Amino acid sequence: MSGMITVIGLGSGDPDQLTLGSWKKLQAAKFVVVRTEHHPMMSMLREEGIAFTSFDHIYEQHDSFPEVYRAITEQLLQLAAEHGDIVYAVPGHPMVAESAVQQLRERCGEAGISLHIAGGESFLDQAFTRLGFDPIEGFQLLDSSGIQSSWLQPQLHTVIGQVYDAYTASDVKLTLMELYPDDYEVVVGHALGVTGEEQIVRVPLYELDRVEGYGNLSLIWIPRSDDDTLRNRTFARLHEIVGILRSPEGCPWDREQTHQSIRKNLIEETYEVIETIDEDDPMHMQEELGDMMLQIMLHSQMEEELATFTVYDVIQTLNEKLLFRHPHVFGDQSAGDADEALKNWEQMKAEEKRLKGLDESVASVLDGVPRDLPALMKAYKIQKKAAKVGFDWEDLNGVYSKIEEEFMELKQAVAQGEPVEDQVGELGDLLFAVVNAARFIHADPEEALAITNRKFVSRFHYIEEQLRINGKSFDQTDLLEMEQWWQDAKLR
Structure with a gap:
């Protein structure tokens, strides 16, 4: 080995949190480099005469954190090769929210450099203590950078780290609002465990980015909740409900259904969704899309009970199909317009058939048109x-x-x-x-006829309205009079 990198954790900011082993390593080190000088422990290092250099300048040279961490990794490998043994000190624990350390684990071996990772108190230790929750109840740690609503699970305590500024907090707020109500209480922690600097602020979610004091030692905590209002916004809850309905303790009607018995329901629900589209009624569409989704869930649940497949297999198959058939989005092909995109789609469909071993020589040009289409x-x-x-x-x-x-x-x-x-x-x-x-x-002839159907219904309703206004029934009118009203309706 041509050098060694020892990574130590500086704790979350209070000198009393620094382990004795880490302190000894810092005192004995010939060359110390820190990820950032913006940490309370730096003053102690200066007071004790421990010289160090920092990577703060790298943050200013790059536009994204991945680029920063790659650059830090490169410099650490170079420094170890030049100086032999070096100590790399990071905030908190080396294995918590330290991307460069993960990259060192992957690259030190091939570079001929020995890597030793020492401990350190993580900011999580202080979060558990100062915020007062037990992670055994269910816990997840998320990075504020690139957080997605699909990661959120309301039944878990959620800590979001690396909330460096109000802009980051704003992005987090918008993501959380996709699941949590605007007034849901969240907790902001600044410098937890650091005497004289710690702040714990409880605010409604909509005020999250108005809290002052965000910096390198800030985090956000969303307490776990069993509130059905939150759980009912998750796909997992839908899967659970459908499973209960089909269980021995569930609904007698749901338990008796088969693919064939509810086949017509899927068709009916599809047409009801189409009706909401034609009516341009988003609220009604929301409801009807849910009804159609229920049909998919029920059919999937029936197969899950037979151990054939689950709804997650359905989702996986769909995701893989979308990825495969869009090489101009997820691959190395391109598509300048919709026609080129459609051409790519058709090419990949043909490739799918080839990969499945289907013999194209005996396939019909008309294959793929559903038998039961209108x-x-x-x-x-x-x-x-x-x-x-x-x-x-x-x-x-x-x-x-x-x-x-x-x-x-x-x-x-x-x-x-x-x-x-x-x-x-x-x-x-x-x-x-x-x-x-x-x-x-x-x-589309189906759409064209649908337009004419709606036009006919509207005009016929006008005839019925005129009959009511004139106190007549169909038995008391004739075709000539109805034709006149029909012509009037065309002018409306």
Whole structure:
């Protein structure tokens, strides 16, 4: 080995917290480097004549903490190679919130440098003592940098460290507000355990970034809670509830259901969501999306009971599919517009089939269209697939001619009194030809017909309203009068 780095912890700020072993190492060291001079222990080192250099200047040279810690690691390896044995002193405990130490653990061996990590009292020790909670009740430590709401678990005590300034506190506040109510009480701790500097401030969440005094020794504590209001905002709680409903102690109706018995529910809930989209009603959409999600949870729970898969397997499969099919986002490909993105998507779908061992030589161009789609929607999709391989009209005029041809064949079948099934067949041919027209003008036929349906309902409601105003029923009017009201409705 060409050198040795000894990493020691300086504790959370009070000289009495520094271990005797660490103090002896500092006194005996020939070369001491500290991560930052902004720590209460620095005054004691100066008083005792212990010389040191710091890495504070590196923070000013880089734009992000990962870059800072990489630079610190590089310099430590270089210093150890030049000076032999060095001591690297960090705030708190070397293994708590010290990214450079983790990088040293990964790189010292290959660099031929021995690494020794000594202890030190962490800021967590003071958090447990001064804030008065026991981590055995459930605890998580999070870094304020890059914190995400998906990490939050209200049933755990949560300590958020490295809250250096009010801007960082503001970012933390916004993330916490995705789960916790604005007035939820949180605790800010400054310099915990440091005599004369410690501050413990309890504030509602919305005031978190208005607290003064944030710095290197600041943290935020969110006490654990069993409040159902918080738990009900988590996916884990949803999974738990559905499991209870299907359990022997749960709901008799839910226990009796099978995939087939609630199959229609999934279809109905899907259409109810579509209705909220058409109505542009976000609050109603929120409710209906929940109802549709319940169907997914129930089907997944049924398979979980059979040990086939769980809803987490469903989520994993979806996540992996999204990552794989978006190489222009998560890979090394690019897409300048939606058409290029769609092309990438289709290419990756084909690659998925290849990886699954599916024989493309026997596959149909029309594969992948769900069997039970509504007929109008299915016609649109199979026509699009056929068109991709050149089986299509050259232009819209050809489509018009086909519509006219199918319309004449329908009229002829009806006029000649052909069997009903033949008339139905001719009607289907006509509808199929009309779908081609929708495709050529880049319109979804399902959506187009939905618009017309809504238009018809609105105008028919107007007729009913006029009947009520005039004290009439449908039996007391005629087609001529209704047509007049219909024309009035078109002008509204």
